[in-house]
Every structure is written in C-alpha cells, then in structure tokens.
Amino acid sequence: MHGSPPQGPLVVALAFDGAPMFELSIPAEIFGLPRPEFGADWYRFALVSADGAMVRTGHGWELSVDGDLTLLERADMIVIPGWRPANPEVPAALRAAMLAAHARGARLASICSGAFLLAELGLLDGRRATTHWLHAPLLAQRYPRIAVASDILYADGGDVLTSAGSAAGIDLLLHIVRQDYGVARANAVAKRLVLPAQREGDQRQYDDSLRPPQQTDRLAALMARILESPAEKWPVNRLAAEAGMSLRTVARAFAARAGCAPGT
Amino acid sequence: MHGSPPQGPLVVALAFDGAPMFELSIPAEIFGLPRPEFGADWYRFALVSADGAMVRTGHGWELSVDGDLTLLERADMIVIPGWRPANPEVPAALRAAMLAAHARGARLASICSGAFLLAELGLLDGRRATTHWLHAPLLAQRYPRIAVASDILYADGGDVLTSAGSAAGIDLLLHIVRQDYGVARANAVAKRLVLPAQREGDQRQYDDSLRPPQQTDRLAALMARILESPAEKWPVNRLAAEAGMSLRTVARAFAARAGCAPGT
Helix, strand or coil: CCCCCCCCCEEEEECCCCCCHHHHHHHHHHHCCCCHHHCCCCCEEEEECCCCCCEECCCCCEECCCECHHHHHCCCEEEECCCCCCCCCCCHHHHHHHHHHHHCCCEEEECHHHHHHHHHCCCCCCCEECCCCCCHHHHHHHCCCCEECCCECEEECCCEEEECCCCHHHHHHHHHHHHHHHHHHHHHHHHHCCCCCCCCCCCECCCHHHCCCCCCCHHHHHHHHHHHCCCCCCCHHHHHHHHCCCHHHHHHHHHHHHCCCCCC | CCCCCCCCCEEEEECCCCCCHHHHHHHHHHHCCCCHHHCCCCCEEEEECCCCCCEECCCCCEECCCECHHHHHCCCEEEECCCCCCCCCCCHHHHHHHHHHHHCCCEEEECHHHHHHHHHCCCCCCCEECCCCCCHHHHHHHCCCCEECCCECEEECCCEEEECCCCHHHHHHHHHHHHHHHHHHHHHHHHHCCCCCCCCCCCECCCHHHCCCCCCCHHHHHHHHHHHCCCCCCCHHHHHHHHCCCHHHHHHHHHHHHCCCCCC
16 A cells, blocks of 8 residues: 655755754655655655765764765755854865755755855855844854845745744745645645644744743843844844853854754 | 753653654754753753664664663653554563653653553553544554543643654643743743744644645635635635635634634
8 A cells, every 4th residue: 555655856954963953853754754645756855964974963963874965966955954153164075066956956945054054155145044043143244145034934035945943944844845746735744743734934933922031141131132123233243242252152152052053 | 151061850762763753853852952041950861772772763864872771760751752553562671661760750751653652551541642643543442541632732641741743742842841940941942943832732733624635615725725825815805705605604614614713
C-alpha cells in the first residue's frame, strides 16, 4: 500500500557546526518524512554539510548528514536553517555552491539567522527580508541595503525567501508547500504536524501584550525597549552604548539569546 | 553578562533508534537552550540513549547523546519524544529505569507516539491520555484501560503527561514551563520560539472544516479559495453571492465550520 518513492523537487538543508537542532529539524519534518499518500509527486530531501562529515549541533551533539556540497548542484531548493550572526563570513566553496545554485534557479529559503548567509552572498540587497526579532537589528545594521522587516513571520521574495526564528520557519515552509502543491496538501502536512490554521507571513512575530518580558539585567531591559519600539532604529552601536557593552559583547550576547545559531 | 549556569530541574529526553528528529528537538529547544536571562533557576537538559551510544534518527542520521540510563536516576522530568507504536515492548533496563524514576516522583511527559512507552509501563491505565491522531486508534485498541482522548493537544495527568503529535509537544512543554516558572517565563520562551499565543490542552488537534481536502460543497470550495487568497477581501456579501446562499445562511455555515465569524 506504499506509494512510489518521491520524484519531485530535491530540497537540501544545510547543516554546519553550531547548527540549531530545532530549525534543522523543521525542513526535515516538512519535506523529509515519508508521505506515501502523495505518491511520486513529492519532495526528495537531503541534509548536507560542507564536506559531508558530521557536524556538531548547537547543543553539542554530533549529527551525520547525507552528503556534501555536490548535492547543491542538483538541488531545486536549499534551506538554510541558521547561520552565525556574529561571524557570518561564508567559506569560499559554500559561497560558490550557493551562488551557482541560485544562478540556475534553485530557490533559497532561510530560517532564523540563516538570513545572514543570504545577506553575505548579497542576495538580499534591495529586498525585503526578515530574521528572528532578536537578530533583526544586527542584520539591518550590518547590511544597510536590506529592507529588514523585523516583525513579520516570513518574506517571500520569489527565488529568495526568509523567515523569522524557530517556529516561523514552519510557516514559511508550509507556505512553499502551498505554492508547489496547493492548499489541500499543505493542510495535510500541517494536520500531521498538529498545527493550527495557517499563519500569514505578515503576522507579527510576537504579541507582547501576552508576553511580559522579565527585566533581569541591562540587556534584557534594552531588549524590552526594542520590543516596545520595534520601528525605531536599533543599530548595534546604539545597542552597545545603551547597554554599556562593547560592540562585540552586545552582538555576542544577542546571538547567544536568540539560540538560532550559537556558533559565534 | 552571562548568568549563572542553570541549577534547576534536570530534564532528560530519551533518544532511540528511529527517534523522530523534530519531536526530539522540541525538548532540546524548550529546556536545553542557553537562557542566561533566567539565571541559575532554570532547567538543566540532557539527551540520553539506553547505552549512551549514538542513535540513528528516523531520517537515518546518526546522533550522539549526553549519556545513558544512569542519568534517569537523577532526572526530575523525562521526556519521551516518540516510541515504536508497531513494536512498543520496552527493554528491561529501560523499563526498570523509567519505573524507578516515576516511583521517586519524576514527571514523565510524552510527545506523539511516546505515549506507547508510557502505556507499556502501565502508567496510563485508568487515565485520560492522548497521542498523535494517526496513532490514537491503535493506542485505544491495544490498551483498553486508557481513556484515549484522540483530539486534544495534551493531557496533564500530574506526574504523567501526554501530548499529541509533533507541534503539540511544544504546547505541552510550554504548559510545563508555565506551571514551573509562571506565565511570564513561558511567554518569553514562546516568544523566542516565535510562536503564537498559548494553545490550551483541550484545543482540538485539527479542524478539518478549515482544511477541505475534498470540496464536497460550494462552501468548502469557497473556503478553499479564501485560504488560497487570504489577502483578498472576503466580506460576507461576497461570500453569499459566490456560494449562492443568503447572507444569514452563509454567515451561519461559515461560523459553524471556521469557529469564527466571516471577515467583514
């Protein structure tokens, strides 16, 4: 009673040392589970690291993958489940593979701090893009050509898509399934995930009226102020000045709290 | 600026060959991320396998863990992120460790098919419990002493808690954080996960009226179109015209299916 193995778009997710376990598991769950009910017309999925070797996740666990960057040559979509906001430089081989994939039409989709990798490649210049609300000020400060939307769940730029932190990546990937296979299949995937109804990309990342922040230190107090005035500019040098920290320290502290890409 | 390392309850999640990556990552994300803003009074987290060796996840990737069953001797809470519904027998050493932990007061919390492990231990007999809707009929058939609630998100039985599949595990673990540390911290965790407001345990696992896989009538077809073009305006008079129903009828039918009034 099992259907044919899937023959549809090849989705490749990028693992790296420090990769966040939860964000990594999102594309695996959406694209990589057996769905015999959909037959052959469904995604194929692979997890890759730069050299095909195991990575060490942000929690410190070792994780094996399915292959190396050569899989990006055949990918129809590449998911970047996080990156290193404090140290976003992209190694040459990965940069070349990503740019080649994009040039031949592969879709690139980021979750959380994965937007920093796309930003480093210049692929977000002149575009509206998003990332986890914790990282948004740093993304806007470092890449002034990006129109950073810090409080939406995801931004669909066609060939390049970005989403906010953690669970908002689920919303983006369900949006992609909806585009590729229609609402009925997207809803079947959501139902198996035991998720509530669709969240739109422009839905706010959070609602502070429900979530009073705890102001336990200067950075927490500062973060609460950012949340209260997200429309204001919060470049990292302002964050540093107001928190009484160095640029490096404040960038690192923000990255540590977002938990999206602990490898700093 | 980092807080003290956490000294709070030790949460241990159980990995095993075939363990689902997404469900495994949920306790890691909720309990296992650095949260220096909470200081020392926060959970410690460890991932274990029966013998401390690597496991092979359901996707086939190898994953290392933090330790073996001896960690269960000190655990304040054990999370079971899944189990083997078709072959749920529990190896003797794991059975003994789980029962000993429960006997000395550790909380046991399951996600998805993890309820089958608790059921095998007899810990759900005479209780209300849940699992993923896909597995609920098998759970009820195999363990007739359990009051299986197949369409709730989670059931809090005090010392033994069960949740439905996948994302509903997030709801249960946030519920536990709310019990242990209050609503403000639970909301801060949800906010970092970029999750919407709290879902109650008795919320239904899914609502098929919002997810018409088959367009059995005009209203279902119309609702599918709304889901495909949510940015459009769908006032009730347009709904009525397109469905060929009166204003009253379409409003009532829509409310019955969607659980909310149509947009105005």
